[in-house]
Amino acid sequence: MRTAIYPGSFDPVTLGHLDILERACERFDRVVIAVMENNAKTGLFTPEERADQIRHVIGHLSNAEVMIGSGLTVEFARSLGATTIIRGLRAVTDFEYELQQAAINMTLAPEVETVFFMAKPKYSFLSSSAAKTVAYYGGDLSPFVPDYVAEKLKEKYGGSL
Secondary structure, three states, rough: OOEEEEOOOOOOOOHHHHHHHHHHHHHEEEEEEEEEEEOOOOOOOHHHHHHHHHHHHHHOOOEEEEEEEEEOOOHHHHHHOOOEEEEOOOOOOHHHHHHHHHHHHHHOOOEEEEEEEEOHHOOOOOOHHHHHHHHHOOOOOOOOOOOHHHHHHHHHHOOOO
């Protein structure tokens, strides 16, 4: 069984994240969406809230599951028997950062390969930060996040979207 992990903070999960996940699920037998805890960041949602949001929007993907991870991504991948790390790329700035991370991961775990998925043009501008900003100011979230996630953003910010 070919297992891949798709790590990230997913704070919150966006339509761009879901697009990459769906495409990864077509190519791997099992894809674990790894909500990674990062002590250096304070998220809007807890890791548990993020995992819950993802579980609510991936029901149509029979080979996808959600887990909360911590520590080094390659060590989490190894613990799951994953041989591939999925990463999405939107722009050149993403590529520079992701290339460095892939090189580090390759040094630490040569048996774990990083595979990059290019964002579809309609999602190339999309980020969790942008979705949070739009939500904060009460904007239309439909181009950014699934409806369930939009409701959770609305609850978090205490307003009506």
